[in-house]
Amino acid sequence: MNQREKLTKMLLKQGLIRLLKQKNINRINVKELCAEAGLNRSTFYLHYDGVFHLLEELEQEIIGKTKEYLSKIEADNDSIAYIRAFLDHIQKNGDLYTLMLLRSDELSSFPKRLINEVLNNIDNDLRLNVPEQLKDYIYAYLVNGSLSIMQEWIRREFTVSSSEIANLIYSLADSSMQAFMSRNE
Incomplete structure (x- = not known):
């Protein structure tokens, strides 16, 4: 995994953690997760199938x-x-x-x-x-x-x-x- 991929995954995980502090996983969608992480949806989907996939990782x-x-x-x-x-x-x-x-x-x-x-x-x-x-x-x-x-x-x-x-x-x-x-x- 290269540095850019590591950074992307780290930003998504940190974004997910921040959102989980506010709401249940069932209420978190990819759009708001990407906004929280400062990334676009296509970047998210390069690495994950959905929010639950990210949570599992x-x-x-x-x-x-x-x-x-x-x-x-x-x-x-x-x-x-x-x-x-x-x-x-x-x-x-x-x-x-x-x-x-x-x-x-x-x-x-x-x-x-x-x-x-x-x-x-x-x-x-x-x-x-x-x-x-x-x-x-x-x-x-x-x-x-x-x-x-x-x-x-x-x-x-x-x-x-x-x-x-x-x-x-x-x-x-x-x-x-x-x-x-x-x-x-």
């Missing part, structure tokens, strides 16, 4: 950057340190994550996809011990619970430290896992 970019950031974390088999690093990353990029994790459109699967990626990394790096046939159910529980806690943390503007939230998420997940495992012994 933006979401994938955020997930990719999050995974890249987390891959550099030295967790040393410490789930809490890994979760805290993820939360620190969210807090450091608060405006973007506030927008993307609290977006009100029902079509967005981004929050769950992001949390699922993080949990998959924890599983790959730290080898969570869960029965294979129940793994999807357990992950659904962990993803939804963790996401709800993080969304509440964001809504409250990060008033609780990332360490406390990491400990909360880990403790609730660990307690649930311990209860599950003890019932199945």
Whole structure:
């Protein structure tokens, strides 16, 4: 990708982010996005099929950057340190994550996809011990619970430290896992 293409895509993504702060994705059209980005429609259509295509690329970019950031974390088999690093990353990029994790459109699967990626990394790096046939159910529980806690943390503007939230998420997940495992012994 050349510099001009990178700049064009960056301008479109920044324009989309500004518009998403004002309205739901379903109400954003290519014409107003191009006006916001200072580009013409033909330039937009050289790169994207529509606004949702651009949003998908933006979401994938955020997930990719999050995974890249987390891959550099030295967790040393410490789930809490890994979760805290993820939360620190969210807090450091608060405006973007506030927008993307609290977006009100029902079509967005981004929050769950992001949390699922993080949990998959924890599983790959730290080898969570869960029965294979129940793994999807357990992950659904962990993803939804963790996401709800993080969304509440964001809504409250990060008033609780990332360490406390990491400990909360880990403790609730660990307690649930311990209860599950003890019932199945």
